[in-house]
Amino acid sequence: EIVMTQSPATLSVSPGERATLSCRASQSVSSNLAWYQQKPGQAPRLLIYGASARATGIPARFSGSGSGTEFTLTISSLQSEDFAVYYCQQYNSWPLWAFGQGTKVEIK
Amino acid sequence: EVQLVQSGAGVKKPGESLKISCQTSGYTFTTFWIGWVRQTPGKGLEWMGIVYPGDSHTRYSPSFQGQVTISADESISTGYLQWGSLKASDTAKYYCVSGPILTGYIDYWGQGTLVAVSS
Numbered sequence: 160e161i162v163m164t165q166s167p168a169t170l171s172v173s174p175g176e177r178a179t180l181s182c183r184a185s186q187s188v189s190s191n192l193a194w195y196q197q198k199p200g201q202a203p204r205l206l207i208y209g210a211s212a213r214a215t216g217i218p219a220r221f222s223g224s225g226s227g228t229e230f231t232l233t234i235s236s237l238q239s240e241d242f243a244v245y246y247c248q249q250y251n252s253w254p255l256w257a258f259g260q261g262t263k264v265e266i267k
Numbered sequence: 268e269v270q271l272v273q274s275g276a277g278v279k280k281p282g283e284s285l286k287i288s289c290q291t292s293g294y295t296f297t298t299f300w301i302g303w304v305r306q307t308p309g310k311g312l313e314w315m316g317i318v319y320p321g322d323s324h325t326r327y328s329p330s331f332q333g334q335v336t337i338s339a340d341e342s343i344s345t346g347y348l349q350w351g352s353l354k355a356s357d358t359a360k361y362y363c364v365s366g367p368i369l370t371g372y373i374d375y376w377g378q379g380t381l382v383a384v385s386s
Contacts, residue, residue, distance in 0.1 A: 193372035202362055202376035203312070214374070246312055250371025253326050258312040 161185050163247055165259035171267040178234040180262045182247035187227045191251040194223055194232045197261075198243045206245075207232065234264075242266055269293035271363050271377035278383045279353050286349035287380050289363030297321040299365040299374070301339055301346035306379070307359045315361075318346065319368065353384045 162185040172178045182192065190210040195203035205214040207223035210230060220235040234241055247259040274288045289301065302317035316327035320339040327337070339346045346363055363377035 202379055205372060205374060208372040256314045256371050260311050
């Protein structure tokens with residue numbers, strides 16, 4: 160079983176600042192890594208797939224990087240609408256697709 | 268516009284059966300797999316399984332194998348998740364999801380269906 164570990168659990172950031180979220184896989188998932196954003200009461204939405212490709216309509220301030228076991232989601236300048244919970248998910252091999260436990264980005 | 272519209276919330280008793288649905292539109296049904304994700308406050312997001320609508324081939328996460336049945340009806344572009352005998356621990360929000368056939372990321376999410384199981 161591949162375990163996805165996200166850090167930190169909570170990130171306090173001021174609007175306009177950069178946020179850096181981490182996701183670590185217990186074994187290599189190549190670049191088969193996605194990031195999702197979930198706001199309260201809403202379904203998650205896809206931000207990044209293939210570790211670094213932005214999904215349709217996602218602003219350029221969101222960027223993903225990494226491969227193998229270490230991945231990063233960076234939000235270059237936080238906007239008010241970016242405060243949410245972010246999840247990573249590996250899809251390297253079924254039935255081992257798995258989500259991380261999430262990072263909550265809150266207003267500092 | 269792609270839409271995944273799920274059936275409504277329900278309250279059921281332990282031991283009862285349930286089948287929830289996911290009506291899709293806006294894309295060719297057989298070009299995406301359909302899957303289900305469970306969300307609970309304690310365990311977060313969990314993959315349950317997926318079905319490939321073109322041949323109805325299913326894949327289940329080990330945690331859910333034998334506990335649920337995932338299916339799809341190509342004629343009405345709809346996916347299903349069903350339980351034969353609900354338990355209190357099945358109380359959760361269930362999301363219908365879909366993604367491109369050859370990948371595993373989720374391109375589209377339904378609005379979620381809240382299932383509560385209580386005696």
